[in-house]
Structure formats: C-alpha cells, structure tokens
Amino acid sequence: MSTAEDSGTPASGPEEAAASIGRLAATVHRLRLEVQAAHTAAEGRALVEMAKGILVERLSCGPQEAARQLADLAARAHVSQLEFAADIVNRAAGDRLAEAAVAFVAQARGDSERPAADAPSVAVRLRTAEGGALAAHDAQAVAAALLDHALAPLGACAVAVWAAASDGSLTLRGHAGFSTEESARWRHVPPGVATVARSALAERRTVWLPSLRDSGLPSIGLRDLPGGRAAVPAGTGGRIHGVLEICWPHPLQPQPPQVRRQVEALAELCAHTLETHPTVPVGDADAARHIGELVQLADGLHDPALLLVPQLSADGRLLDFRIQHANAKFTDPAGRPRHEIVDALLLEAYPMAANDGDLFDMAERVYATGEAFRAERVTVTTLIDQVPLPTPAGISISRHGDTILLLWRVENEATRLAGLLQHAQRLGNIGGFEEILPTGEIVWNAQMFDLHGLPRTAAPVPLEELPSSAHPDDAVAIGRFLRTLVTHRRPASAAFRLRRSDGITRHIRVAAEPVLAANGDLFAVRGAFQDISAQHWTEVALAATRDQLAHSERQSAQRNRLALQLQHAIMPPESMPLDAPGLAVAVRYRPAESEAAVGGDWYDCVPLPSKQVLLCVGDVAGHGIDAATGMVVLRNALRGMSVTGAGPAQLLGWLNMVAHHLTGQVTATVVCGIYNPADRVLRWARAGHLPPILVRDGEAHPLPLPDGLLLGALADAEYEEAELQLAQGDTLLMYTDGLIERRDRSVQDTLGHLVENARGAAPNLDLRLDRLLVRSKADTDDDTCIIGIDVV
Numbered sequence: 001m002s003t004a005e006d007s008g009t010p011a012s013g014p015e016e017a018a019a020s021i022g023r024l025a026a027t028v029h030r031l032r033l034e035v036q037a038a039h040t041a042a043e044g045r046a047l048v049e050m051a052k053g054i055l056v057e058r059l060s061c062g063p064q065e066a067a068r069q070l071a072d073l074a075a076r077a078h079v080s081q082l083e084f085a086a087d088i089v090n091r092a093a094g095d096r097l098a099e100a101a102v103a104f105v106a107q108a109r110g111d112s113e114r115p116a117a118d119a120p121s122v123a124v125r126l127r128t129a130e131g132g133a134l135a136a137h138d139a140q141a142v143a144a145a146l147l148d149h150a151l152a153p154l155g156a157c158a159v160a161v162w163a164a165a166s167d168g169s170l171t172l173r174g175h176a177g178f179s180t181e182e183s184a185r186w187r188h189v190p191p192g193v194a195t196v197a198r199s200a201l202a203e204r205r206t207v208w209l210p211s212l213r214d215s216g217l218p219s220i221g222l223r224d225l226p227g228g229r230a231a232v233p234a235g236t237g238g239r240i241h242g243v244l245e246i247c248w249p250h251p252l253q254p255q256p257p258q259v260r261r262q263v264e265a266l267a268e269l270c271a272h273t274l275e276t277h278p279t280v281p282v283g284d285a286d287a288a289r290h291i292g293e294l295v296q297l298a299d300g301l302h303d304p305a306l307l308l309v310p311q312l313s314a315d316g317r318l319l320d321f322r323i324q325h326a327n328a329k330f331t332d333p334a335g336r337p338r339h340e341i342v343d344a345l346l347l348e349a350y351p352m353a354a355n356d357g358d359l360f361d362m363a364e365r366v367y368a369t370g371e372a373f374r375a376e377r378v379t380v381t382t383l384i385d386q387v388p389l390p391t392p393a394g395i396s397i398s399r400h401g402d403t404i405l406l407l408w409r410v411e412n413e414a415t416r417l418a419g420l421l422q423h424a425q426r427l428g429n430i431g432g433f434e435e436i437l438p439t440g441e442i443v444w445n446a447q448m449f450d451l452h453g454l455p456r457t458a459a460p461v462p463l464e465e466l467p468s469s470a471h472p473d474d475a476v477a478i479g480r481f482l483r484t485l486v487t488h489r490r491p492a493s494a495a496f497r498l499r500r501s502d503g504i505t506r507h508i509r510v511a512a513e514p515v516l517a518a519n520g521d522l523f524a525v526r527g528a529f530q531d532i533s534a535q536h537w538t539e540v541a542l543a544a545t546r547d548q549l550a551h552s553e554r555q556s557a558q559r560n561r562l563a564l565q566l567q568h569a570i571m572p573p574e575s576m577p578l579d580a581p582g583l584a585v586a587v588r589y590r591p592a593e594s595e596a597a598v599g600g601d602w603y604d605c606v607p608l609p610s611k612q613v614l615l616c617v618g619d620v621a622g623h624g625i626d627a628a629t630g631m632v633v634l635r636n637a638l639r640g641m642s643v644t645g646a647g648p649a650q651l652l653g654w655l656n657m658v659a660h661h662l663t664g665q666v667t668a669t670v671v672c673g674i675y676n677p678a679d680r681v682l683r684w685a686r687a688g689h690l691p692p693i694l695v696r697d698g699e700a701h702p703l704p705l706p707d708g709l710l711l712g713a714l715a716d717a718e719y720e721e722a723e724l725q726l727a728q729g730d731t732l733l734m735y736t737d738g739l740i741e742r743r744d745r746s747v748q749d750t751l752g753h754l755v756e757n758a759r760g761a762a763p764n765l766d767l768r769l770d771r772l773l774v775r776s777k778a779d780t781d782d783d784t785c786i787i788g789i790d791v792v
Contacts (some may be wrong), residue, residue, distance in 0.1 A: 026681045139163070139174030142273045146266050147176040149245055154259060158247035160220050161270050162189075164240060165397060167371035170197055173274065178221050186220040191371070195219050197243040201369055204240065206232045206264060211251045216249045221247055228252020233266035233368075234274060234661045238310055239402075241274035243267075292625055294403055295325050301407070304330035308346060308404035310361075310367055318364060323402060330408070333380060333391040351383035363397055363404055369604035372398040380408070429531035435463055436524045441622040443506075451508065451529050453500035463512075463525060466487065471497035471505070481510065489514045489522055495532070507536040580613045582677030584790040586765040588773055590738070591783055600627035600668065601736045601783035602635045606642065612679065617689070617734040617787055618670040630666040634659060634711070638672070647683040648672040649721035652708065656687065659712035659726030667712040671734055675726075680791060682724040682732070687711045688739075690751065693758050694724070695731040700758035702751065730791045731768065733758060738784035739776050753777065765790050 138162045147159045158177025162170045168191030175183050189195055190518055196219040200207045206754065208337075209215045213226035228248035233240045244267040248378035291307070298305040302648035308321035326338045346360065353359045359380065360371045378395045396407035429449030435441070442460035449456055452469075461469060463485075467478050474496035481494035493511040512527025532626055585605050600620025607613055616638060620630040637658045643650055652672055659666055671692060673684035684692070684703075688710030691702040726732070757775045762768035765788045772786060 003204055005085055046132055117683045128383045134616040139270070140176075140453045141174070143174035143176040144268060146244075146269070150262070154174070154262070155248055155250075157249045158221055158225055160186075160197075160245040160247075161234075161274070162243040162245065163274050164201055164369060164371075165241050166372070167353045167541065168192065168369070168371040170195070170201070170243070173242065175220070179223075179224075182221055182224070187606040188461040193218075196231045197245050200233050200243050200245075201240060204365070204368055206233070206260065208252070208255065210253070213245075218621055218772065219245065225249060230255075230263055232263050234267040234271040234272045235368060236268065236275060237312055237316045238364075238367060239370075241271050243251050244270045252759065291324065291403065294400055294405065296329040298325060298405065301327060302329065303407045303409050306330065306341075306408060308363065308406055310402060310404070320348075320366065321363060321367075323349060324403070331405065333393075350380070362395070363406065366397045366399050367404055370399050372396070392699050432527070433460070433529070434524060434526045437522055443612070448529060451506065451531055452498070453502045453504060466510075467500055469500075471499060473497075481512075484513060485525060486522065489516065506531055507533040558592065579610065580607060580675075580681070582792060583613060583675065584765055584792055585615075586769055586788045588788075589784070590773060600631035600666075601785040602631045603734075603785050603787045604635060604639065605787065608642055608645075608674070610645055613675045613677070613682075614639075614672075615675060615682075615734065615787065615789065616670060616672040617736060617785055618668055619689070619736045619738075619783075619785075620666055622666075626664070630659075630663050630668065633663050634666075634668055634670070638670075642674075647721055648674050648683055649719040652685050652687050652711070653717065656709075656717045657715070660715050663712070665712055667710055669737075671712050671735075675789075680726045680728075682726055683721055684724065685719045685721045687717075687719060690735065690737060690747075693733040693735075694754060695733065695758050696727070696729075698760055700755050702755065726791045728791055732789040732791075733772075734787045736785045736791075738778055738780065738782035739764050739772070739786060741778050741780045741782060743779060750777070 076487050143159045143161050147156065151159060160172060160174065160178070161174035163173045164170060170189040172183060172187050186615075189198070194217060196207065196209065196212065196215070196217050199217065207230070209217070209229040209231075211227060211762050212219060212222060212229045215229075219229065225247045227250045229252070230246045232244045232246070234244050235244045244263070246263060266597075275561065286566045291309075294307055300308055305327045306323055307325040309324045310318055311320045311322055315320050323342055326341050330338060330341075332338075332341055346353060346363070350359075359378060362375075365371075366373050373395070373396075375395045377392055379390045380393045381390045394409040398405050429447070429451070433448055434443045440462070442462060444460045446456065448460070449458065452461065463482065466482070467475050470478055476648045477494045478496055481492045484490050484492035491511070491513040493509065495507070495509045498506050498508045509530045509532050510527060513529075514522055515524040515526060517523040587603055587605075589601070589603070601618070602620075603617045605613065605615055618634060618638075620627045620632070620634065622630075634655060638651060638655055641654050646654070652670060655670065655672075659668060667685055669689040671684065671686045671689040672773045673682050673692075685706060686708045688708060691705050693700055693702050703724065704722070706722045708719040709717045724732075735754075737747075740747070740754050742750050754772070754776075757772055759767075762771065769788050773784070776784070778784065
C-alpha cells in the first residue's frame with residue numbers, strides 16, 4: 001500500500017478543512033432560508049385559502065370560481081392576492097385583529113396625524129401571526145410567531161408569554177428573543193413579587209414603560225434589554241389567563257392608538273393558547289357536575305357562602321354575577337329569605353356592592369386574575385325601603401373554575417368584642433382558663449396551650465398540679481397563691497417560672513379569682529396566665545446596664561479628678577506673680593467648669609541662664625487625662641530644651657518631634673517667645689496658635705503671623721521666626737482659644753472683639769487681665785489661659 005507521502009500527493013491541509021466547513025455552513029444557511037420561505041408560503045396559502053372559503057360562502061360558488069374571483073378582485077385593487085385575502089378575512093371576522101388593521105389603514109389614508117407607510121401590510125402580518133399562533137402546539141411557538149410576523153416590524157426584539165396561576169404566581173410559558181439562561185432564571189415568579197407583568201395583571205390594563213431600567217421594576221432581560229416595555233393582560237370572557245410582555249431595545253416613545261390596539265389584539269391570541277388547558281371541564285355535563293360539587297362544598301361550610309356565576313355580554317365583557325346558590329348558613333343583612341336572593345344578579349340584590357369597599361370590584365378582580373381576596377372587615381350596605389343599612393362583615397373571595405365562592409360573615413357586636421379580646425390576649429401573651437371544681441372540668445383558650453407548650457389535643461393541667469410544673473424555688477409563692485385563692489376565697493396573683501414539657505422555662509404571672517355558688521361554696525376558679533419572660537429579661541438587662549453605667553461613671557469621674565489634680569499641680573488656678581528681669585508678668589488661668597472638660601492649656605515664664613526669659617502659651621487638643629498628661633510632657637520638654645540657647649523656631653521644631661513620636665501623637669498649638677531684657681527684643685514663633693496682641697499707647701492690634709504648623713501633625717515641620725522691638729510701657733498679651741472661641745461666630749470676629757477690649761489704659765496689669773476675662777463672650781466651656789507682659 002502506498003501512502004500520500006510515497007505517491008507525492010499532498011495531504012489535506014488546514015485550508016481545505018476550513019473550506020469544507022465553510023461550504024457546509026453555507027448549505028445549512030441556504031436550507032434554513034428555504035424552510036423559512038416554505039413556512040411563509042404555507043402561512044400565506046392558509047390565509048388565501050381562508051379568503052377563498054369566505055368567497056365560496058358569500059358568492060355560493062365553487063373553489064375554482066372563488067380563486068378566480070380573488071385574483072380578479074386583487075388585480076382591480078392593485079394589491080397582491082395575499083393582501084386582498086387579509087382584507088376579506090378582516091371584513092368577515094370583525095374581531096380585534098380586524099380593528100387593529102382598519103386603524104392602520106385609516107392612518108395611512110391621512111385620518112391620523114402620523115401616517116404609516118406599511119399600513120396595507122399590517123393586515124397580512126396580523127393574520128399571518130394569527131395563523132402561526134393558532135397552528136402552534138404551545139406558547140413557545142406562539143411567542144416566536146408573534147415576534148416574527150407582527151412585533152418585529154414594530155421594532156420589538158423580544159417577547160415573553162406569562163401564565164397567571166390562581167395563587168398569584170406567574171409562569172413563563174413562552175419566550176422569544178431571550179437567552180436560554182435568562183429564561184431559565186425567570187421560569188417562575190412567586191406571588192407578591194412586583195414585576196412588569198405583575199403590574200399589568202394587578203391593574204388589568206396595558207402597562208407601557210418608556211424605559212425598564214428607569215422604572216425600577218425587575219423583569220426578564222433587564223440587563224441586556226433595559227429599553228421600553230409593554231405588558232398586556234391576555235384574557236377572554238372577563239378572565240385574565242396571563243400577560244404578554246413585549247421588549248424594545250431602546251427607550252420607547254409614546255405609541256399611537258393603532259399600535260396599542262395591535263398589541264392588545266395579539267394578547268388576545270395568547271389568551272386563546274393559554275386557555276387550551278382549562279381548569280374546569282368545558283362540557284355541559286362536566287360543568288354541571290362541577291357546580292354541584294361547589295354547592296356541596298358551600299353547604300358544608302360553617303360560614304355563610306354564596307356561589308356566583310359570571311354573566312358576560314355578547315362581546316365577552318363581564319357584566320355581573322348571578323347568585324347561583326346560597327348555603328343554609330347565609331343570612332341576608334336585609335332579612336330577606338334565601339329564595340329571594342338565589343338566581344338574582346349580585347348588583348340587583350345588593351346595588352350598593354359597587355361602592356361597599358369595592359366589593360364588586362374585588363369579585364371582578366378575583367374572577368379575572370384567579371388570585372384570592374380576603375378582608376377582615378368590609379362594610380356591606382343593604383337598601384331597606386331605599387334606606388341604606390351598613391353592616392360590617394368579613395369577606396373571603398376565591399375562584400373555582402368559572403365560579404366565584406364568596407364567604408360573607410356578618411359581624412355582630414358580640415363577635416366583634418370576642419375578636420378584640422382574642423387579639424388582645426394574643427398580643428399580650430395572655431391565656432385564660434376556667435376550672436369547675438365540683439366536676440373537674442377545665443376550659444383553656446388556645447393561648448394557654450401555647451404558654452404551656454402543649455398541643456391543642458392535650459388535657460389541661462389543673463391548678464392543684466401547678467407546683468409540679470413550676471421551678472422548685474417558686475413552690476412557696478405558688479403555695480401562698482393557692483391558699484389565698486382556694487382556702488381564703490380571695491383573688492390572688494403570683495409570679496413563677498413555668499417548666500414546660502419541651503424543656504423551655506418561661507416566666508409567668510398568674511392572676512385568678514374565685515367564683516362562689518349561691519350557698520357560698522367555692523364553685524369555680526377563673527383567671528389568666530401571662531408570659532412575662534420578655535419583661536423579666538428586659539429588667540435583668542436593664543439592671544446589668546445600670547450597674548455597668550454606674551461603674552463607667554465612677555471610672556470617668558476618677559479619671560476626671562486625676563486629670564484635674566494633675567493640671568492644678570502644674571498650673572494652679574490661683575493668680576500668682578511671676579518674676580522676670582525687665583518685665584512685669586501676670587497670669588490668669590480659668591479651668592473648665594466641668595471636670596469632664598479638663599483640657600491641656602498651659603503657660604510658662606522661665607528665666608534662662610542666658611539672662612533671657614522664655615515666654616510661652618500652649619493648648620493640647622482634646623480633654624481629659626490624655627490631654628493633661630500631654631500638656632505635662634510638652635511643657636517640661638520645652639523647659640528642658642530652652643536651656644540650650646536655641647531660638648524659638650528651633651525649639652518648636654524639636655517640640656514637634658516630641659509631640660509626634662513620644663506622646664502618642666498628640667497635637668497642640670503653641671506660641672513661644674524669648675525676650676532679651678538688654679535690648680527689649682522679643683523673638684517669637686508659633687505652631688498653629690492665635691497671634692499675640694500688642695497694646696501700645698492705648699491702641700491694640702494682633703501681631704503678624706509667621707508660618708508654623710501645629711505640633712504633632714507631621715514628623716518633620718519647619719517654623720518661621722519673627723522679631724518684635726518692644727518699648728517701655730508696652731503690654732503683650734498671649735492667650736489660648738478658650739478666651740475667644742464661640743460656636744456661632746468666626747475666629748476673626750471673636751478676635752476683633754478681644755482687640756477692642758484690650759484697647760485703652762488700665763491701672764495695672766492684673767486689672768487689665770481681669771477685665772478681659774469678665775468681658776469674654778466665649779461659650780465653649782473650655783480652659784482659658786492669659787499671660788500678660790508689661791515692659792518696664
């Protein structure tokens with residue numbers, strides 16, 4: 001055997017394989033187009049054959065003559081046989097599809113403001129879609145037919161057909177234009193979930209959304225198709241079987257009435273498909289048997305019940321309900337016998353039902369959607385001699401096939417009060433009991449069984465066995481309760497722990513009273529159990545919280561006292577003279593009014609070995625023990641570094657490193673100055689602090705601010721140094737922000753107020769500082785420190 005290599009024939013390469021695949025794909029595409037063309041031709045032939053059948057019936061002629069007449073009439077009208085066939089079918093049918101097609105034709109002729117160029121083909125498209133829907137074997141094929149023939153020319157790109165169940169859920173029965181994964185995610189929508197289809201079902205009208213994303217409602221294809229949506233209820237004969245949802249890829253503009261009629265007609269086609277599996281058998285015998293079963297069901301109910309059968313108009317609209325049956329429990333609010341109610345129309349027997357809490361509207365909604373309706377209290381008004389008589393009643397409406405079951409429980413005053421008592425007992429976790437002592441009969445309400453953790457079928461526990469169900473430590477309290485109640489025959493109450501059969505312990509309060517017979521003997525005991533477990537544990541939690549708060553308050557007070565003692569040890573609030581060569585120095589220190597607001601303000605005036613004087617005022621951010629200890633560290637560090645002879649800018653640079661690295665990163669503002677008595681020159685620098693104020697010849701003004709960031713903000717910061725030439729009689733004021741800070745004013749405003757107060761002459765420095773403190777309008781309850789310097 002010779003190989004291709006031996007014979008010299010080249011082997012098949014990738015190019016030949018790709019060419020073979022291309023030819024195969026082209027063949028598949030051609031066959032698909034041929035199948036689609038065949039389907040289209042078949043659907044067109046079906047429409048033409050339908051028109052021929054109409055002509056045979058109308059002209060009383062044979063099929064060949066009808067075909068010749070159709071061709072002749074189409075030629076005279078200058079339209080195709082398919083379009084003329086669609087027009088014949090529309091005129092003969094007179095249904096919703098015909099209305100939609102006629103509306104488009106009228107629009108094309110200029111009867112509307114917005115002409116449609118494709119109006120003549122609308123009838124063909126609609127009838128083709130109808131043929132595809134009626135020939136389809138399921139809703140999936142219906143969705144594809146509607147999208148291909150009728151909705152794609154309107155710009156739609158996807159269709160979903162939802163089936164509505166009696167429980168209010170929605171099931172995706174058919175779809176076209178959505179991915180398999182997306183349709184699998186939306187195959188079922190539980191009851192109560194707000195979607196676009198749910199809105200149309202609840203409102204029983206077409207819902208148009210310009211943009212699904214802007215509406216905020218979830219629906220199938222939200223991520224890939226966030227454009228316009230239309231949801232149309234699909235129903236026949238007053239019943240809604242589902243919803244037709246149509247998707248557009250772009251935001252949807254307001255649609256003309258012709259398009260609205262078209263989508264409503266298409267929804268009716270979907271309804272016919274969804275109706276192919278009816279809930280109730282359609283035969284007359286089966287329907288009669290079904291009604292008979294419902295009659296037996298109604299007669300077996302303890303509540304009054306009515307069976308309502310829908311009454312439809314010729315065009316399928318719901319007009320009223322006929323009362324098919326009233327069970328033996330039914331009582332008419334007007335006092336009429338049952339035979340006067342049965343076989344009457346609902347709105348004839350109860351003409352006010354259209355306004356009584358929308359009773360008729362609720363029945364109509366239940367019939368349309370299949371979703372049951374219940375209301376605890378509805379006012380039903382009956383006309384008695386043309387006088388309206390309102391009656392409160394509980395209503396329950398459900399649909400069974402095509403029949404409505406209406407439960408109508410008229411509420412009297414005793415029933416209403418009993419219901420209120422039952423709700424009060426349930427909300428308060430209260431169970432009632434009665435024990436007849438001569439017979440041993442015990443009556444419990446439902447809440448008593450729940451409190452004891454027993455099923456409704458269990459035997460009630462007598463009072464004499466109560467100690468065996470209680471915690472042993474509560475035996476004395478229960479014994480005292482029973483002696484007071486049974487022996488002394490007086491009302492009694494007690495609190496104890498009930499150990500239930502399921503192992504749970506509940507805290508219970510029992511209160512009871514004796515019932516005496518005519519001869520004075522004890523006949524019965526009535527009372528109530530109340531579960532106070534939540535109250536008990538709340539009290540326990542509150543007690544623990546109170547203890548924890550008291551402990552925290554003691555710790556806080558201790559820390560505040562420690563901070564205050566530390567602050568006063570460094571800077572006593574009492575005024576004291578400071579000695580400095582060439583200067584008269586006075587200080588005023590006003591601590592915070594609250595111990596919790598103890599801050600980190602400090603001042604210092606230290607004669608240096610160089611015969612110069614260190615003057616500084618600082619403020620550590622925050623309050624409490626941390627601020628006080630930070631103040632001590634910075635004050636002592638500045639004192640120690642000042643003996644080196646460094647200038648104020650250098651001292652602040654070193655102090656910034658201390659604040660950033662050695663104090664837990666506290667932040668502080670400082671103004672630091674070194675005064676030379678020999679030439680009366682003050683060199684000073686600031687770290688984010690307020691400017692000193694110079695008072696000269698009765699005028700006061702703040703000093704220009706050199707650059708300087710507050711201490712501790714950055715690891716490395718540079719500070720600018722300024723010089724001030726002082727003269728004899730000058731006064732320099734250095735202070736912290738507690739002197740001027742206000743919550744409702746800016747710093748510039750409050751600083752201006754301080755400058756105003758500093759102007760003018762003063763008898764001495766102490767009186768000047770006292771005056772500044774008295775006139776201060778600060779309202780932040782912060783520490784305040786002022787150091788005043790007179791040049792002598």
